Amino acid sequence: SLFCGDVETVFTTDPNGIETVATGANKQIVGETYFDLSGRKLSKAGKGVAIKNVKFADGTTKSVKVVDNK
DSSP: OOOOSOEEEEEEOOTTOOOOOOOSSOOOEEEEEEEOTTSOEESSOOSEEEEEEEEETTSOEEEEEEEEOO
16 A cells, blocks of 8 residues: 555544544545555554545545544
């Protein structure tokens, strides 16, 4: 897996667990993949730290560190 683009830290502190990713532009998201810190693919982010790789319709990607401390 390749991680491209800038990296942004997102802390989920909303009691509903809702998070957003600021893309810097109105880009359409076509896929999201989660990885643990060892690089293993996850079905979804769980408690702790994960890397979310977001793929956009224009082919660009963005990696975001997700921290869930619930």
